[in-house]
Amino acid sequence: MSAYGQQLKVLADQLAYIGSPVHNERLVLQLLSRLNEQYEGIATTIQQQDSLPTFYDARSKLIMVESCKAEQAFHTAQDVGTTLNANVSRPPQNAHASNDYRNDR
Template sequence: MAAYCQEVKVLCDQLANVDAPLTDARMVQQLITGLNEQYEGIAMLLSNLQPMPTFHEARSKLMREYDRKASMSLHASQNEGTTLHASTSHKVDNSNLRSDNRTAANSHAERGCGRGRSRGRGRGRYGGHGSPSRG
C-alpha cells in the first residue's frame, strides 16, 4: 500500500513539474480510483467525506486499513493453523467403535464376569433361600 501511494504521489509531482498540477482533491480521487475491490469500503468512505481529505490524510487512512487487514489475515491464518493442527493431532478412528463394544460385551459375559446372566437377581447373600442358613 505504501508503494502504491508513493507511486501516485510521484506521478502527481511529475505532473506539477510540467505545469499541470493536480488539486489535492483530484490527487485523492486518483488514489481512490486505483484501489482494488478489497479496499472498496475505505474508498467509499474517503470519497464521501466532506470536506475531502488531503492526500496525506487519505494515505494515512489507507495505510491504517492496510495494516488492519494484514493483522486480521495473520490472525485468521494462525487460527486456521491451530485448528488444523488440533483436528489432525486429535483425530479418533470411530469406524470400529460399535463392533469393538459388542465384542467387549460378549467376551465379558462369556468369562462370567460381573453379576452373571441374571442381571443381579440370583442367590444373593443367603444362597437363594431367603433366610440365613443355620449351621
C-alpha cells in the same frame, strides 16, 4: 498501498515540476479510483466527507485499513492452523476399541 501511493505522488510531483500541477482533490480521487473492492468501504467514506482529506491523510487511512486486513488474515491463518493441528494430533476415536479387540484375542 504505500508503494502505490508513493508512485502516484511522484507522478503528481513530476507534473507540477513541468508546470501542470495536480490539485489535491484530483489526486485523492485518482488514488481512490484505482482501488479494488477490498477498500470499497474506506473509499466510500473518504468520498462522502464534506471536503476531501489531503492526499497524505487519505493514503494514511488506506494504509491503516490495509494493515488491519493483513493482521486479520494473519490471525485467521493462525486460528486455522491451530484447529488443524488439534484435529491431526488427536487419535481416531475408535483406535482404542480396535486395539482392545486385538488384545482380547
